[in-house]
Amino acid sequence: DQQVKQNSPSLSVQEGRISILNCDYTNSMFDYFLWYKKYPAEGPTFLISISSIKDKNEDGRFTVFLNKSAKHLSLHIVPSQPGDSAVYFCAASANTGKLIFGQGTTLQVKP
Amino acid sequence: NAGVTQTPKFRVLKTGQSMTLLCAQDMNHEYMYWYRQDPGMGLRLIHYSVGEGTTAKGEVPDGYNVSRLKKQNFLLGLESAAPSQTSVYFCASSFRTVLDQPQHFGDGTRLSIL
Numbered sequence: 189d190q191q192v193k194q195n196s197p198s199l200s201v202q203e204g205r206i207s208i209l210n211c212d213y214t215n216s217m218f219d220y221f222l223w224y225k226k227y228p229a230e231g232p233t234f235l236i237s238i239s240s241i242k243d244k245n246e247d248g249r250f251t252v253f254l255n256k257s258a259k260h261l262s263l264h265i266v267p268s269q270p271g272d273s274a275v276y277f278c279a280a281s282a283n284t285g286k287l288i289f290g291q292g293t294t295l296q297v298k299p
Numbered sequence: 300n301a302g303v304t305q306t307p308k309f310r311v312l313k314t315g316q317s318m319t320l321l322c323a324q325d326m327n328h329e330y331m332y333w334y335r336q337d338p339g340m341g342l343r344l345i346h347y348s349v350g351e352g353t354t355a356k357g358e359v360p361d362g363y364n365v366s367r368l369k370k371q372n373f374l375l376g377l378e379s380a381a382p383s384q385t386s387v388y389f390c391a392s393s394f395r396t397v398l399d400q401p402q403h404f405g406d407g408t409r410l411s412i413l
Binding site: 194197229231232258279292 | 343346389
């Protein structure tokens with residue numbers, strides 16, 4: 189039973205355009221959500237997070253949106269750069285310290 | 300400041316062999332975690348520890364054991380390796396809860412079991 193789902197295995201966008209990565213969850217007890225970025229042969233690195241009391245969090249080119257009623261979050265990257273090409277994981281927590289990860293979405297940004 | 304260091308980086312085992320993966324962190328984090336990553340399945344939590352001398356089961360604990368004898372180290376053991384345990388293993392650490400600070404990951408151990 190996949191509690192956190194990233195239904196798009198891959199996404200390709202042109203440099204300078206917007207990248208939108210999506211994530212759905214089923215557990216209403218989740219109250220904190222994170223996005224991690226992973227390059228090949230490296231560990232995931234934290235990108236941005238959002239608490240369930242907010243619906244938007246912004247950090248530079250990265251913005252995460254949370255729609256609690258739809259149990260959906262998205263990561264927007266504007267403008268996309270070739271260095272953003274990586275696998276992106278969304279993760280959720282019920283304030284236990286334990287994270288439940290989605291399957292990941294591979295983003296390719298073409299020059 | 301190394302962060303989270305995993306050893307070894309690669310290993311090939313035969314079915315039935317045993318081995319221990321070592322994770323070391325220098326950030327004085329309380330919590331430590333072991334995950335495995337398999338194609339199309341994201342990262343799944345194997346075991347975790349909320350402090351020195353404590354361990355707890357995650358989503359997929361069968362076939363693995365762990366120990367946290369020192370705050371900075373978290374060991375993952377495979378007593379009798381099986382081909383189904385072929386995976387990339389990641390260690391992570393964090394302060395008490397997700398809200399304090401996100402988990403920091405090592406670069407992984409790629410384990411193949413023949």
